[in-house]
Amino acid sequence: MKSQFSRRDFLKLGGLTLGGLAFSPFLPGLTDFDDGFVVRIATDQMPVRSDPKDESRIYQTWYRDDLVHVYEEVKAEEPKHNPVWYRVWGGYLHRGRLHRVKTIYQTPVSSIPEGKRLLTESTVPYTTPYRFTKARGWEALTPPIYYGSVHWVDGVTEGPKMADYTGAWYRIYDELDSNVPYYVPAIHLRVLPASYFEPITPEVPYDDKLIEVNLTTQTLVAYEYGKSVFQTNISSGIRGGGLGGEKGISTTTPNGKFTVLDKVPAKHMGYSYFSIGKGGDVTTDESGYVLPGIPWSTFFTPVGHAFHGTYWHENFGQEMSHGCINMRTNEANWIFRWVQPDHSPDAVSNHRGRGTKVEIHY
Numbered sequence: 001m002k003s004q005f006s007r008r009d010f011l012k013l014g015g016l017t018l019g020g021l022a023f024s025p026f027l028p029g030l031t032d033f034d035d036g037f038v039v040r041i042a043t044d045q046m047p048v049r050s051d052p053k054d055e056s057r058i059y060q061t062w063y064r065d066d067l068v069h070v071y072e073e074v075k076a077e078e079p080k081h082n083p084v085w086y087r088v089w090g091g092y093l094h095r096g097r098l099h100r101v102k103t104i105y106q107t108p109v110s111s112i113p114e115g116k117r118l119l120t121e122s123t124v125p126y127t128t129p130y131r132f133t134k135a136r137g138w139e140a141l142t143p144p145i146y147y148g149s150v151h152w153v154d155g156v157t158e159g160p161k162m163a164d165y166t167g168a169w170y171r172i173y174d175e176l177d178s179n180v181p182y183y184v185p186a187i188h189l190r191v192l193p194a195s196y197f198e199p200i201t202p203e204v205p206y207d208d209k210l211i212e213v214n215l216t217t218q219t220l221v222a223y224e225y226g227k228s229v230f231q232t233n234i235s236s237g238i239r240g241g242g243l244g245g246e247k248g249i250s251t252t253t254p255n256g257k258f259t260v261l262d263k264v265p266a267k268h269m270g271y272s273y274f275s276i277g278k279g280g281d282v283t284t285d286e287s288g289y290v291l292p293g294i295p296w297s298t299f300f301t302p303v304g305h306a307f308h309g310t311y312w313h314e315n316f317g318q319e320m321s322h323g324c325i326n327m328r329t330n331e332a333n334w335i336f337r338w339v340q341p342d343h344s345p346d347a348v349s350n351h352r353g354r355g356t357k358v359e360i361h362y
Contacts, residue, residue, distance in 0.1 A: 102125075202340075
């Protein structure tokens, strides 16, 4: 297995990258795809209702990872916190458990210097990661890598032999188990520019920045010198819930005064991460709460509570999480860049420093 392509290899493979993709398993259900407005079903199943309200008749049901074309966005009366429904074939889907996606193919980099990593973002609805072992050869892993998730890549290489894809693959570095890398088609990941790391108002003194989260209203406000500079709605932890397990932990978001402890651009989270302080396994089923590539995590408790981007729901304003503060990914990136300590663009995790103050209350 080659660890790096020569320029001749790269040009040859690049020319073949898009060949034979019309019926490719790497483009799930997208043979006649219009990416103007498509959503992925991000829960086990979603009913299509005849009208944009929960009491209306169910016309049909879509299932996890089905891709559905949206014809119109409709604002209804319910639910109050998120009254948006999407008109689809046969009726309406509420957007709460949907994931808006696109399909944008990328031109891979030809090589990555030894010892370096690039931060990337998935730009297809989902893609299947593969792992290679001497005992089993190439094998597909679950869950998929979803649109908008972020991942470190540290190599450009060959992957499994596929009739439908002959291009380059990226080797993904997973901070939870760097000894067992996995691979995805390079055309599915976009290398993020340095601007995603650029600090926002770094000249403002430590004592003059504050994040306030109101768990009752499900809102977040960022302050500089006591004045609001950013505000949005969020999804905090489900009050009274619990993951159980060996050292069961509540899904309630803690309230009190905290400081930012650490910032991690691409985090692999899962059930075991929160219950015993370790990360999940990419081979575990997603229903067991394993989420690789969570974007722009800003941790404020030592047990793993964080502000972070979200690619599995659009239900902000409602308690949804296992204790973290779910945010839209672009807003999580803003918080990541705005808070202290600063973060080095090539660091998987920054050194802990004097972090921005966080106040959470009801």
